[in-house]
Amino acid sequence: MGADRQALQQEVFARILNRDNAPCSAGDFISVVRELGLMVNMDRAVVNHVLSHLQSHPQPPTIAINLSNDAVRDESFHDWLLERLGSFAQPGRFGIEINESSVLNNLAGIEKLRAALRSLDCLFGVDNFGVHPSGFGYLYRLQPDYIKIDGSLLQDIDSNAQDQFFVSSLISVAHSLDIRAYAERIERDSQRDQLQQLKIDGAQGYLYGAPKALS
Missing domain, CATH: 3.30.1370 (Ribosomal Protein S8; Chain: A, domain 1)
Structure with a gap:
């Protein structure tokens, strides 16, 4: 939300419905998804769902998602994501956020992904910024949008x-x-x-x- 209380963009949080059809918090299911080795699959499902939503809602705002650490490290996921976005009519309405720790643990790979996203006009942000003791020199290399x-x-x-x-x-x-x-x-x-x-x-x-x- 901007200073004028207008929505700048939206962020999607992944949730799984329980037996009562109520959404579970991430803490209730992420560990299970990770143990089953399905984090990248879940990220793919979220990307597809968001792109489908954007296609059926052609007006702003932009929607951003957070990628899991597993997806951040998976180059085949990067290739799939870029191909998927490349075939989407409005890639500029889609954004990717990656937490600061993941960025610092894979800076070269993220820098390559960032460059590809920029060429598609997709937004890129660094989440959970400011808590890592390594400093912020990486911002100059990465040049996130926010x-x-x-x-x-x-x-x-x-x-x-x-x-x-x-x-x-x-x-x-x-x-x-x-x-x-x-x-x-x-x-x-x-x-x-x-x-x-x-x-x-x-x-x-x-x-x-x-x-x-x-x-």
Whole structure:
């Protein structure tokens, strides 16, 4: 959500329905999917579902998904994803997010994927930004379209001067490279107001509404 409270893009969270037809949280099923070696299959299913939704809903906003670590490391998945997006009429409405730890653990591979996504005009973002001790030098190489500052760094942003200083630094680093900076897990007006003073480009969280099914 931008400063004018207009939706900048949407993010899809994968869920599996239980026996009562209610969505389970990721913590309830991801470990099982991983143990069965089905994480990449699940990512493929999510990509197909989102692209199908975009095809039947030709108007904005863009929809982004998070890739699992398994998919990030799987070059055959990269090839499949790029082929799938290459045959899609509006690839610019699709975005990929990868968490910062996964980026740092496979920077060369992600840099190649990032370049291919840019050629297709797909958005690329770094999720959970700011918590890794290795620093942010990789941003210059990767040049993501945006970063999402990890919610753990924003919990007390409306009251903690040290947090405000650190987050302001993260935003400045991103803006110096023409990278947009978004905030995660925002729940209070006071957090949003403080972040706007720090020149954040957008935010997401329960302040703007609870997740709902992708129609």
